[in-house]
Amino acid sequence: MATATATATVAAASAARTGKEPGIKPRGWIGFLFIAPNLLGVIAFTLTPLISVIVLAFTDWNLVSGLGGITFTGVDNFVAIARDPGFWNAVGLTMVYVGLSVPLTVVLGLALGIALNRPLPGRAALRAIFFLPYIVNVVAIGMTWLMLMNPTAGLVNQVLGAFGLEPAWFASSHWALPALIVMVWGGVGYCSLIYLSALQDAPRQLYEAADIDGAGAWAKFRVITWPSLLPTTIFLAVTLIIGASQGFGLIALITAGGPGDSTTTISYYMYQTGFQFYRFGYASAIGLVTFAGVLILTLLTWRAQRGRALND
Amino acid sequence: MTERSMTKSKWYWGIPLWILAIAFLAPFAWMLSTALKADVDAYKIPMQWIPDPLLWDNFTTVLSGATSVLPAFGRSVFVAVLRVAGELVTATMAGYAFARMSFRGRDKLFLLYLATAIIPAQLLLVPRFIYFQRLGLYDTLWALILPGMFTVLGTFLMRQFFISQPAEFAEAARMDGANEWRVFTRIYLPLATPVLSALGILAFVWSWNDYETPLVLISNPDRYTLPLSLTNFVDEQGQIAPGLTMAASVISIVPVLIVFVVLQRRFIAAMTHTGIK
Numbered sequence: 339m340a341t342a343t344a345t346a347t348v349a350a351a352s353a354a355r356t357g358k359e360p361g362i363k364p365r366g367w368i369g370f371l372f373i374a375p376n377l378l379g380v381i382a383f384t385l386t387p388l389i390s391v392i393v394l395a396f397t398d399w400n401l402v403s404g405l406g407g408i409t410f411t412g413v414d415n416f417v418a419i420a421r422d423p424g425f426w427n428a429v430g431l432t433m434v435y436v437g438l439s440v441p442l443t444v445v446l447g448l449a450l451g452i453a454l455n456r457p458l459p460g461r462a463a464l465r466a467i468f469f470l471p472y473i474v475n476v477v478a479i480g481m482t483w484l485m486l487m488n489p490t491a492g493l494v495n496q497v498l499g500a501f502g503l504e505p506a507w508f509a510s511s512h513w514a515l516p517a518l519i520v521m522v523w524g525g526v527g528y529c530s531l532i533y534l535s536a537l538q539d540a541p542r543q544l545y546e547a548a549d550i551d552g553a554g555a556w557a558k559f560r561v562i563t564w565p566s567l568l569p570t571t572i573f574l575a576v577t578l579i580i581g582a583s584q585g586f587g588l589i590a591l592i593t594a595g596g597p598g599d600s601t602t603t604i605s606y607y608m609y610q611t612g613f614q615f616y617r618f619g620y621a622s623a624i625g626l627v628t629f630a631g632v633l634i635l636t637l638l639t640w641r642a643q644r645g646r647a648l649n650d
Numbered sequence: 651m652t653e654r655s656m657t658k659s660k661w662y663w664g665i666p667l668w669i670l671a672i673a674f675l676a677p678f679a680w681m682l683s684t685a686l687k688a689d690v691d692a693y694k695i696p697m698q699w700i701p702d703p704l705l706w707d708n709f710t711t712v713l714s715g716a717t718s719v720l721p722a723f724g725r726s727v728f729v730a731v732l733r734v735a736g737e738l739v740t741a742t743m744a745g746y747a748f749a750r751m752s753f754r755g756r757d758k759l760f761l762l763y764l765a766t767a768i769i770p771a772q773l774l775l776v777p778r779f780i781y782f783q784r785l786g787l788y789d790t791l792w793a794l795i796l797p798g799m800f801t802v803l804g805t806f807l808m809r810q811f812f813i814s815q816p817a818e819f820a821e822a823a824r825m826d827g828a829n830e831w832r833v834f835t836r837i838y839l840p841l842a843t844p845v846l847s848a849l850g851i852l853a854f855v856w857s858w859n860d861y862e863t864p865l866v867l868i869s870n871p872d873r874y875t876l877p878l879s880l881t882n883f884v885d886e887q888g889q890i891a892p893g894l895t896m897a898a899s900v901i902s903i904v905p906v907l908i909v910f911v912v913l914q915r916r917f918i919a920a921m922t923h924t925g926i927k
Contacts, residue, residue: 368830369751373759379800384662384766388779394776399781420859458664466914467671470678473906475859477877478899482677485684493680493691523674528921535922539864584770591881599744605772612776613866625773633768647926 394622402618408619415623427599427630428607435515435603436582443522444574447529448567452559454530455537456642465534468527476587479524484508486590487517511600514593518601521588525581529574536570537563576639583632604628676794678903685709685896692892708897719898721872722879729875730857731795736799738846745808746834750820760809767802775866782867793867794875798857802851811845812838848920851913855906876902 395415399408418426421439454465471479486492487507495504507517553561586605589595595602595610602610608628612621679699684692685708686889687701712719747753748760778797782788786797823833861877868874871882880902883894910917 366921368755369747369753369756371745371752372747372830372834376740376800376805377759379740379796380763380766380802383778383797383800384769384802387774387781388769390777390780391773411847413661424708429844450667453667454662456663458667460664460668461687462914463729463920464664464667464671466910467674470910471674471920473855473859473910474678474903475880476861477880477901478681479677481895481899482681485692485890485895488693493697496695497698502746521924523677527674531918531921580768581771584772586772590865591861605770607777608772613779617778618780620703621776622773625776627661629773630772632770634782636768 351607356442375474376613391622393621395621395626396623399617401618411619415620417621418620420626423601424599424607425604428604430604431440431515431601432603434604435519435585437514437518438478439522439525439582440575441579442519443525443529443578444571446522446526447574448533448571450526450530451537452563453532454534455514467533468530469555470527471524472528474524477591479521480591482586483521483588484516487520500594508593509597511597514601516594518585518588529578536567540566572639572642574638575595579635579639580632583628658825681896681899684892686791686901687893688763689884689891689893705893709901711903712894712897717882717894719739719876719879719882722874722876725791725873726739726858729798730854732795733857735799736795737804738850740800741804741808741832742839742842742846742848744805745810746812746838748805749812750815750817750838751830758851761763762811763802763805767806771862775863779866789869789873790865791868791875792871794857794860794863797863798853801853804853807849808842811826815841847913848916849916851909852920854909858906871902885890 378528388575392409396410396412397408398411398414450468454461454468485493489504489506489509493508494507495527498504505517507513522622540563545558548558548562583603585603585604586609589601589603589606590609593601604624605628608621608624611617611624680697683699683701686704686706687698687708688705691698691701711717714720748756748763776795779788782793787793820833823837828832828836859877860875864875864878868878871879874882880895880898883891883898885891
């Protein structure tokens with residue numbers, strides 16, 4: 339789950355800055371022994387592959403030619419990426435997908451989080467229901483949606499047909515991407531849960547003071563709730579941007595990038611390049627460029643929050 | 651319920667939420683309903699929510715015979731058990747050392763760990779594919795298990811927990827002559843039980859639902875894990891056998907559903923914990 343990975347990073351940025359803790363004596367190499375099992379695995383399965391990607395990005399290599407077939411081509415791959423219409427199509431689609439799905443998820447998650455923070459009949463059950471789609475595997479969900487959104491016989495168009503609407507969804511190059519965005523269904527519950535935990539920490543005294551001043555619900559939301567939720571919102575935006583830009587499972591499963599290349603987002607394009615055309619060097623370069631792009635986007639979002647916090 | 655004092659709520663506030671909740675549940679209801687139907691009835695108009703008669707054949711087919719998903723189910727269990735066990739052991743030890751022990755380069759190493767946490771999994775799939783082929787692990791379950799046993803995220807979560815624990819316990823124990831291993835296993839580890847179970851649940855769900863890694867690293871259908879095996883019921887033309895696919899999907903959801911229902915509080919706490927706290 340990419341979201342969780344990103345989560346760690348974001349939360350850790352502050353943790354790493356805390357520095358030395360009191361009460362810990364230097365213990366020499368024993369600490370290293372404790373870390374060794376994990377570190378060796380991380381070196382073998384994460385760091386070494388990462389270094390390999392960076393090296394491969396500067397080579398031309400297809401799997402068929404064997405390891406001897408690796409040739410260094412300098413920045414050729416990156417030049418080719420800049421001129422690759424397939425790549426830019428994928429970048430554009432990814433931005434549309436991220437740009438539509440992330441705000442939608444955040445807004446719905448916020449509304450739901452606030453609603454679920456009130457005393458309601460069956461609140462615990464509601465929380466569980468909204469969270470459920472998040473823990474179900476992507477294949478089961480994908481297969482279900484594929485059938486529900488079947489243009490002629492699916493339940494969705496049976497309902498929409500009553501209003502004279504029958505989009506072809508995954509069979510249409512216009513509707514396939516919007517149809518994938520419907521899948522925010524899965525992320526909304528997660529968002530509302532994170533918001534819920536942030537709301538529990540909202541400053542009670544401020545609400546009481548506002549009540550005394552006779553502030554209305556909207557005023558309270560704008561002046562107290564929203565500012566106190568801003569860090570959570572930025573955090574969710576960052577993790578969802580990272581998660582959505584890596585969105586892959588549903589596309590691989592439902593549309594395979596199609597029809598045409600109308601749902602070939604950047605991560606699917608990289609998958610195609612690497613695992614269908616076996617152009618490993620070029621795929622690594624795409625991966626690296628994308629990673630750099632998402633990293634910059636993440637840092638900018640993060641910066642925006644820090645700037646905001648200082649102004650407040 | 652402290653909110654009750656804050657907001658006087660009216661019961662009818664629940665109505666739109668329950669309508670939305672029913673919409674959220676509808677795909678699952680459809681899934682179950684279709685799993686209990688003959689294929690010809692799957693797309694019948696108007697939709698029949700409660701099949702008549704209830705047809706259990708799809709479940710029988712999916713659980714027995716040539717197309718059984720039970721072997722894949724078993725492989726998913728095998729992968730999940732080893733991954734979770736491995737992750738808990740290595741992450742706990744490393745997280746403890748990063749939080750409560752000191753050694754040269756500790757903080758630099760931890761920063762390196764954090765940096766790797768934002769690497770997208772897809773970026774690493776290309777070299778992992780190559781390495782596992784070289785090592786003879788490609789197309790084996792070990793290609794799924796091994797990387798999952800050593801995670802940066804698990805280490806990070808455990809470090810966050812141990813760093814919140816008082817250092818005085820360790821000082822006192824060391825005074826009594828306990829060695830570092832004893833301090834760790836007898837004092838700090840028992841305190842970590844709730845965090846360990848939270849990480850365990852999450853690691854289980856991640857492993858259970860993983861689709862992307864086996865898609866790239868497993869090619870033989872005899873070694874498919876459960877999510878991949880759900881695609882067995884799609885023919886070459888992309889036609890889905892509705893009843894069988896949905897029956898298999900329902901079966902794939904049951905374990906996470908049980909974990910979720912039984913440990914709901916702890917699970918939700920774990921999610922919010924990995925989130926922001």
